[in-house]
Amino acid sequence: MDEKKIIIDLILPCYNTNELDPSRLISYIQELEAAKAVAIHPIIVFDGPSEDINLDALKEQFSLLPLISFVKYKKNRGKGFAVRSALPSSKGKFHLYTDIDLPYPLEYTGKIIDSLLAGHDLSVGVRQKIVDDNIGTHRRIISLVFRFFAHYILRLPFKDTQCGLKGFNRKGKFFLKHGIIDRYTFDLEFLAKCFLSKKIKSNTIDVTLRKNVIATHFHCKVILQEAIQAFKFLFYHYGIYLFMFLFSWWLMFSSFNFDSLNNVILVGSHAFSDFLAHVPMIRSFSWGENFPIEYPLYSGEPIRYHYLFYLVAGMLERFFLRIDYALNLISLAGFFLLLLMIYKISLWLFRDKKISVLSVLFFLFNGTLSSIEFFSRHGLNINAFKELFTQQMWQCFYPYGGVIGNSCNITAFSNLNIYTNQRHLGPAFGIVLAFLYFSQTSKILSQKRAIIQGLIIGIIISIFPIFHQPSLLFFAILLAFFFLISPGKRLFYFTAGLISLVGILWQIKGGSSTGAAITWHVGYLIEGKVTIMNFINFWWRNLGLPAPLAIAGFIMMPKRGKLLLVPAILLFILGNTFQFASEMSANHKLFNFSLIFFNMAAAYALVRLYNLAGQTIGHRLLLKFTQTSLLAMGLFSIAGGIIDIFPLVNEHFYHIPGLQKRKLVEWFKKNTLPSDAIFNSNYNQHPASLAGRKIFMGWAYFPFSLGYDTLARAQIIKETLNAKNFKLFCEVMNKYKLAYATIEENQNDSNSPFVHLQDYLDLKQPDYLDPETNMAVYSKKSICAP
Structure with missing residues (x-):
């Protein structure tokens, strides 16, 4: 053999030894070598019963092929397993596989070799007529299904994945070697991996079967097995996308829904307070006319809130969808984008699917020490686990309290509640990460x-x-x-x-x-004087085990990963040294974003250490102990997040509006103009704001956090109501362009001015008096009338 000739492996799976024709195979290979000036290394893989196969006798029969190799094993595992079993015996720069009966004429095998020699990483034989007349009905159906699936679902550039003639170089060999499907559908998995990587240069060769080739007839059992294999492939490669989508769907719809029977919005108990602002915002665009845009809970001044997300939801409700679908669909799309980018960026950084999946899990299930808080309260026993599955409150919700209260300084921003309440947070993070991914790749x-x-x-x-x-x-x-x-x-x-x-x-x-002015503020939400020890303690409780894992990951990871962590570290430092909003807790966004990258580093460290243990520890028991310990660390890293998910699973719903206010909402919708603004004596689920009308001032926390002068407006409301005459009402309504005023009884709520409704009813008859809530509605025309 000429030492300078390129060696090409020809893998030939052989289930039925009756199809093995030594003389024909020898002639085929010799002609191929002569035509292409290459050295063919045949590898015959016996993937059926092989006890009676005499390898010495076979070597004698194939003495004219000095490079020939044989692989055999006892039990049939399928063609895919057979082809992969030949790879350890491969010697060549290029590799081909076809069936032992050589169903494709020599010229097509030659074209595959030419393609590889020309620089293609993968060359695929494609039958233009896939459904031949000589195959059974079952195989005919399978062929058509695979043709549709490969071309229209996986978006492969050709429809035929099952042609038994393919060639590839070492790049293609990598994808074939790491396949998981053993039988008929292994071709589909191999090609899908190659093309989805977008790193394989490929071409196709049109081929036809030689005459009198008899195709295998599939029985129903085989069809079922292949369907299971196809599902196995889909789940392995696409299951994470399905999981991320379904999780996003559940997360958003579990906290915001609609009761069509009673015609009320359903809001989860943990999201209720935030949605008292979100629903009026959405409705101001869907049922109201909020242009130029004002804050619907502080009428008359330009909006200071980033409103675009809720404007989109409002427009969807206005023209297409019910409010829960309008908000939830864009929310879950944004949250899914966030999860997808976490997965894609970590996969790009580390090229390991296990790290990518773990990065997503670390994001969804936080690493806080909530698990320790839970078991310290409930003990480590069977009753504790029963309470775990039924709990409705978080162990810690600092600085707002929780089951334990403010003594527990694990923040409320560590769990997924932040993404159900601040619906635009997930989409915003997702877009930023998409920019990062696009610009870097x-x-x-x-x-x-x-x-x-x-x-x-x-x-x-x-x-x-x-x-x-x-x-x-x-x-x-x-x-x-x-x-x-x-x-x-x-x-x-x-x-x-x-x-x-x-x-x-x-x-x-x-x-x-x-x-909002940016001010110097060291320590985020740490109480008292900030020292090194209480700083470490605070963040240890809020980050948990992923923190030291992230440090280890930063040390071990390649340069590209280190560089990507630098902006995240900078954001973490800024969040601990400056205050960027009217309340310090708003800095949580900096930490939520930076933790995405810290989680990637932690996931990298855990997988890398697990792999290193397998490569370096020779003692079996020590290896098992080490790897089990690492798995336990991984479980502990998400234990806090697992505990924190159950309050979302078990939360109950509140109605917006309350059942008693449904008629009032409809009254405002029908009897006021969409652009009207309303003077309100009470802010709690005000029916005018739920009908899309702006109100003078809602719950003070919302406008105050945006920098509006809530004290001044509260004083105006108090003075107007205390005057107990409509002259001052008229002056206020004219000054602030208010079209209606609502007055309702209040003798118990200290957050709103004292009101005795009868005092006003005695002065003037309202335009509308709601019989259920006893709220009186006056128009400016009736108030200002002499």
Whole structure:
């Protein structure tokens, strides 16, 4: 044999030895070697009963093929297993596999070799006529199903995945080697892996079967087995996407729904307070006319809240959907995008699906020490586990209290409640991560494309003052950091930064910003004097075991991973040293975002240590102990999040509006103009705001957190009601452009002014007096009438 000839492996699975024709195979290989000037290394794999096979006799029969190898095992495991079993015996630079009866003429095998020699990583034989006349009905059906599935579901560039003639180099060998399907559908898995990687250069060769080839007839049992194998493939490769989507669906619909029987909105008990602001915001766009945009719970002034997400929900309700679908569908889409980007970025960084899945799990199930808090209260016994599955409150909800109360300093922002309450948070994070993923995985661009793509990204970022203002800080840090470390993409980052800056400054000039001053504040929510010890203690309780794992991961991970953690570390430092909003707790967004990357580092450390243990520890018991300990660490890292998920599973629903206020909501919807603003004596689920009308002032916490002067308005409401005459009412309504006023009895609620409704009823007859709530509604016309 000429030592300079390229060696090509030819893998030949053989289940039925009657199909093995030594003379024909020898002739086939010799002709192929002569035609292509290569050395063929045949590997015959006996994947059926092989006790009677005499390898010495076979070697004698194939003496003219000095490179031939044989592989055999006792039990049939399928063609896919047979092909993979040949790979350890491979010697060549390129590899082909086909059936032992050589069903495809020599010319097509030659074309496959030519394609590989020309530089393709993968060359695939494709039968134009897949459904041949000589195959049974069952196989005919399978062929048609696979053709549809491969082309229209997996979006492969060809329809025939099951042709038994394929060639590949070492890149393709990697994907075949790591397959999990053993039987008929292994071809589908192999090709899908190659094409989904987007790193394989491939081509197709049109082939036809030689005459008189008899196809295998499949029985129903085989069809069932292949269906299970196909499901196995789908679940292994796409199950994580299905899980992320279903989890997103459950999370959003479990906290916000609709009772069509009673025509009321259902809000989970843990999301109720936030939705007292969200629902009026949505309804101001769907049932009201909130243009130019004002805050519906503080009428008459431009909005200072990032409202775009709720504007989209409002428009969906206005034209297409019920309010729960309008909000939940965009919420779950955004949260799914967030999970998808966590998975994709970690997969891009570490090229290990286990790390990616673990990164998603670490995000969903936080690493806080809530589990220790729970078992310290309930003990480690069977009753504790029973209470775990039925609990409705979090162990810790600092600084707002919880089961244990403020003595437990694990924050309320560690669990998933933050994403059910702040619906725009998940989509905002998802878009920022999508920008990061796109900008880092894309190739160095031409100047023209860099400017165009930078322009598009800049426009998207410039929308964030009205979508999610805190994310602008994330964009700013990422743009600046990547501008410094990516010389080939600086024009892209510069263009994106410049365009977004222009858009943001224009909006700030127009009054879109809250205008909150940034102040120095060390220690986030740590009480008392901040010391090194109580700083470490606070974050140990709030981060848990993933914190030291993330440090270990940072030390071990490749340079690309280290660089990506730098912006996350910077955000963590900023969140602990500055206050960016009127309340310090709003800094949670910086930590929620940075923890995404810390979790990736923790997942990397855990998987890397597990793999290193398998590679370096020779003692069997010590290896099992080490790997079991690492698995236990992984479980402990999500134990707090598992405990924190049950309050969401078990939460009960409140009605918005309360059942007694349904008629009032309908009255405001039918009898007032969509643009009307209402003077209100009470803010609790005010029916006018639930009908899309703006009210003078809602629950003070909401407008106060946005920087509105709630004390001044509260004083105006108090003075107006205490006057007990309609003259002052008329002056206030004219000054603040209020169309109606609502007055209701209040003798017990200390948060609202004292009101004795009869005093007003004695003065004037209201336009409407609700019989269920005893709320009186007066129009400005009737109030200001002499």
